[in-house]
Amino acid sequence: MMGHPTRDDAKHLDERQTALVERSRHPGVKNVDSEELASIERDLRAEREAARRGHGSDGGGDGRSAGRRSQILTHAVKRVARERGRRERHLDRNDLRQFAADVMGQEMDKGGPKRGTTKGFAEAARDVEPGETDKGRNSPIGAN
8 A cells, every 4th residue: 555544444443543644644744653654554454455355255345336446447448548549539338348348358248138128928939949948937938
């Protein structure tokens, strides 16, 4: 971690440490024990690392919301686009998704509805090939 603990980190600390962190943030304040501050930073780093690894079977995570991860990815994508000489305003949504796929090394998500169908039951039933079984709970075939 570079520099001082951030305000978000401070909420994990006890009052004494919080006051120390707050004091250390103001330029010109010299009476902060740098060893104490370093030990706080070590604790924070360890805590953050533990949170990232997770507990038990939850797999952890980086503590970011999906929206924030998406935003970070979008920034990365735009940066890649700029480096490749493309003008940002000419990047449409599909370009962005393709770049995102490149950046993440994944196949591009083609979009489309994620669940359900806009078809009527009879029409959906006709789409099933002969010999193919489609007996899901939401299936028009054999739903009981």
